[in-house]
Amino acid sequence: MALSKTFVKSKSLYKVTFTVPAEAAVETKKVALVGEFNDWNPEEAVALKKQKDGSFKASLELAAGEYQFRYILDDEKWENDWEADKYVPAGVDTAENSVVVL
Numbered sequence: 001m002a003l004s005k006t007f008v009k010s011k012s013l014y015k016v017t018f019t020v021p022a023e024a025a026v027e028t029k030k031v032a033l034v035g036e037f038n039d040w041n042p043e044e045a046v047a048l049k050k051q052k053d054g055s056f057k058a059s060l061e062l063a064a065g066e067y068q069f070r071y072i073l074d075d076e077k078w079e080n081d082w083e084a085d086k087y088v089p090a091g092v093d094t095a096e097n098s099v100v101v102l
Helices: none
Strands: 002-008 013-020 031-035 046-050 056-062 066-073 077-079 086-089 096-101
Touching: 013 046, 013 066, 031 056
Parallel strands: none
Antiparallel strands: 002 013, 013 056, 031 046, 031 066, 046 056, 066 077, 066 096, 086 096
């Protein structure tokens, strides 16, 4: 999994591309992104689009700051980004959330 960040000067925002690689999504049909930017609401999750190479990608424009997030695979399996900027306790069991720092 990977994060790509680009600052868009004209908007004073960052374009962040979230990627779940093919090897992390074997046999996965659907990947969604939830986090602080959508109040952790699965109904407002950002759908990642499946790529020809089997990976899944989506981009968001976010203001500078830190945002916790996770991926939901096939509406049931919660996953962190393998290359997040850092991880913080999720407050549920021993789970952690991924964090992107902008």
